[in-house]
Amino acid sequence: MDIAEPASGDCCELDLGIGGMTCASCVSRVERALRKVPGVQQATVNLATESARIVYTVPPGQDAQAVEALLRRAVRNAGYEPRSAEAQLQAEDASPWAGFGPVALGLLLSAPLVLPMLGELAGRHWMLPAWLQFVLATPVQFVLGARFYKAGWHALKARAGNMDLLVALGTSASWSLSLWLWLTAPPEQMPHLYFEASAVVITLVLLGKWLEARAKRQTTAAIRALHALRPEVAHLLGPQGEADVPVAEVLVGDRLVVRPGERIPVDGRVLEGQTQVDESMLTGEPLPVARGPGDALTGGAINGDGRIVMQVTAVGAQTVLAQIIRLVEDAQAAKAPIQRLVDRVAAVFVPVVLAIALLTLMAWLAAGAGLEASLIHAVAVLVIACPCALGLATPAAIMVGTGVAAKNGILIKDAQALEIAHKVDTVAFDKTGTLTVGQPRLTAFEPLAERDAAALLCAAAGLQSASTHPLARAVLQAAQERGVQPGAAAAVQAVPGRGMEGEVDGRRYLLGSLRWLQELGADLGALAERAQALQQQGATVSALAERSAQGLVICALLAFGDAPKPGARAAIAALKARGLRTVMLSGDNRGAAEAMARQLGLDPDAGEVIAEVLPGDKAAHVRALQAGGHVVAMVGDGVNDAPALAAADVGLAMGNGTDVAMHAAGITLMRGDPHLVVAALDISRRTVRKIRENLFWAFAYNVAGIPLAALGYLSPVVAGAAMALSSVSVMTNALLLKRWRMPE
Numbered sequence: 001m002d003i004a005e006p007a008s009g010d011c012c013e014l015d016l017g018i019g020g021m022t023c024a025s026c027v028s029r030v031e032r033a034l035r036k037v038p039g040v041q042q043a044t045v046n047l048a049t050e051s052a053r054i055v056y057t058v059p060p061g062q063d064a065q066a067v068e069a070l071l072r073r074a075v076r077n078a079g080y081e082p083r084s085a086e087a088q089l090q091a092e093d094a095s096p097w098a099g100f101g102p103v104a105l106g107l108l109l110s111a112p113l114v115l116p117m118l119g120e121l122a123g124r125h126w127m128l129p130a131w132l133q134f135v136l137a138t139p140v141q142f143v144l145g146a147r148f149y150k151a152g153w154h155a156l157k158a159r160a161g162n163m164d165l166l167v168a169l170g171t172s173a174s175w176s177l178s179l180w181l182w183l184t185a186p187p188e189q190m191p192h193l194y195f196e197a198s199a200v201v202i203t204l205v206l207l208g209k210w211l212e213a214r215a216k217r218q219t220t221a222a223i224r225a226l227h228a229l230r231p232e233v234a235h236l237l238g239p240q241g242e243a244d245v246p247v248a249e250v251l252v253g254d255r256l257v258v259r260p261g262e263r264i265p266v267d268g269r270v271l272e273g274q275t276q277v278d279e280s281m282l283t284g285e286p287l288p289v290a291r292g293p294g295d296a297l298t299g300g301a302i303n304g305d306g307r308i309v310m311q312v313t314a315v316g317a318q319t320v321l322a323q324i325i326r327l328v329e330d331a332q333a334a335k336a337p338i339q340r341l342v343d344r345v346a347a348v349f350v351p352v353v354l355a356i357a358l359l360t361l362m363a364w365l366a367a368g369a370g371l372e373a374s375l376i377h378a379v380a381v382l383v384i385a386c387p388c389a390l391g392l393a394t395p396a397a398i399m400v401g402t403g404v405a406a407k408n409g410i411l412i413k414d415a416q417a418l419e420i421a422h423k424v425d426t427v428a429f430d431k432t433g434t435l436t437v438g439q440p441r442l443t444a445f446e447p448l449a450e451r452d453a454a455a456l457l458c459a460a461a462g463l464q465s466a467s468t469h470p471l472a473r474a475v476l477q478a479a480q481e482r483g484v485q486p487g488a489a490a491a492v493q494a495v496p497g498r499g500m501e502g503e504v505d506g507r508r509y510l511l512g513s514l515r516w517l518q519e520l521g522a523d524l525g526a527l528a529e530r531a532q533a534l535q536q537q538g539a540t541v542s543a544l545a546e547r548s549a550q551g552l553v554i555c556a557l558l559a560f561g562d563a564p565k566p567g568a569r570a571a572i573a574a575l576k577a578r579g580l581r582t583v584m585l586s587g588d589n590r591g592a593a594e595a596m597a598r599q600l601g602l603d604p605d606a607g608e609v610i611a612e613v614l615p616g617d618k619a620a621h622v623r624a625l626q627a628g629g630h631v632v633a634m635v636g637d638g639v640n641d642a643p644a645l646a647a648a649d650v651g652l653a654m655g656n657g658t659d660v661a662m663h664a665a666g667i668t669l670m671r672g673d674p675h676l677v678v679a680a681l682d683i684s685r686r687t688v689r690k691i692r693e694n695l696f697w698a699f700a701y702n703v704a705g706i707p708l709a710a711l712g713y714l715s716p717v718v719a720g721a722a723m724a725l726s727s728v729s730v731m732t733n734a735l736l737l738k739r740w741r742m743p744e
Contacts (some may be wrong), residue, residue, distance in 0.1 A: 012336055014056070022151065033158075096214060146163040271309045327413055331412045336398060398415050431585065434565075444539065449557040451556065499513060510578075522552040574675070634651050690734055697733070
């Protein structure tokens, strides 16, 4: 099958794995190299995932493959290894002990060098001969430490600095000083050597990087778990019966058999059979849900104890599971706004450290300390100042936070939404489908005394027969229950947010809100008192009017009722308990909106209800709240909520709503449960707290460590241990987010 190549000028996106990055300076260098490639619009590199997200356009005269080759070459020329995204994911799925060999060898060779140091603490003198120290330290320095020289050299060629350059310079200085002291010492004298410093620092850095890599694999567990939900084989039902085919070959419209206990291969609808489906990995809902003919099925869910036949409705990148994976990957690849400040610091960090190390050397020499002591103090500065933790502080916390959120049915679209959500002080809810069940029923149909109720219901159902609005479905259901067939409607026109107009059986009818009909000049007349009573009872009241030579005459009232969602009242109470203001936006008349608000625990007198809102005006009301100095989160589920979701500081879309709402929102709630709003804001608050803690410790290590090393209070060995510990502690602190649980 031929696949169309992107044409010149088309905007493309590439995910690229990058091997060999060690610190925040590496991130800056790779980003600069990628942005120099012609056509690149944006390049974002993530140290925690060791990947890059590149947005580029295809220059005239080239194709996408040529640009991608240039991008890979740019990464390689910068001193790093380009990898495919698939290879990166497989590498993350390695054994917990993968890559420990060099660390084990380093520990084995360094242990005899450290032993005399421990003996001195006990008053013993176990100093090894100089030649033996040289034999043990040299393989560590130049074989196990070759990666630092290689990466440091690439950094120098690029006129930049990174962690590898600092380690290579510091340990080389220790090893070279030891060799010089050994070779220039009198034969009968045993000089104090620093071979153990170079060997132990390299070993500790390797150990820290291995522990860091092991922790990274845990941060990407959510993505790997989602990929694991994709089955390899589907049972295709054809004229000759069942046949096993790869899932990649399944087409929209195919009929598939799903046996008990199997994963549903792709999205579809049940054609035959009854079953229970476990969707917990996708939605966070712990209880299986019943599925029968006509019900939707989501790929990746687990079929229960029933054999079903399904018809495929989406495959490949169009499935819900693929979109979930993409959303999580996007969030983990994106940079939070706070990370940009860290990147600016990292860009100048290594040159500043080199200057401080040189200043330390000169200052100690000027103080008469001698070359040996001065050099060791400068080496300690180089070793402790590696900016590894700075580069990991933010992405590690975001990866764990977005991963644990996805596991609980909260999909965070980008890191910016995650960072802003903790600042929210006002939550605005759409009413229908968000706080209420969204399945209103026709609770009353009251015609004028002289009119035929069945004929009017027939006309109302005819007008609504082509509409998918919840109130239209309620009218059609009521007509069906009463045995009334919808009339044949013609020239039907919808007036968004107001109602419909059309001809039924040769008569011209309008069906819509009382406000709209009154604006058109209709008079409720004898039905005015009854309309007011229905509204005071909390019903949403519409009217059916006939257009005639005498004008517009209202001939029937339609009252609709909806029920609050289970848990909606508790969710609003939980938000209020956290000090957040809650507001409900509703298109209903004020009486109906306020009656529902009181059921939900909202106070109309405190301005917590905004009623009679046209769909196009929701965004304006959100902006009005923002103009009052509030940080607003908007929660909705419908197409008409999309502008408001986009206008809000943070948009939260109910996953049981429309795709348009999900694309407009920064956070998608995979279940229509209002309590997930509380959970989403809580995980944002916890994640941002971890980011701040990580950045504090990352900076604190350097702010405290560099002066101590420069003043001679830290040996290179202790400095190396502290530097390795800084990265591991940042990763470990981020991983504590995995213990997060849904708030009660």
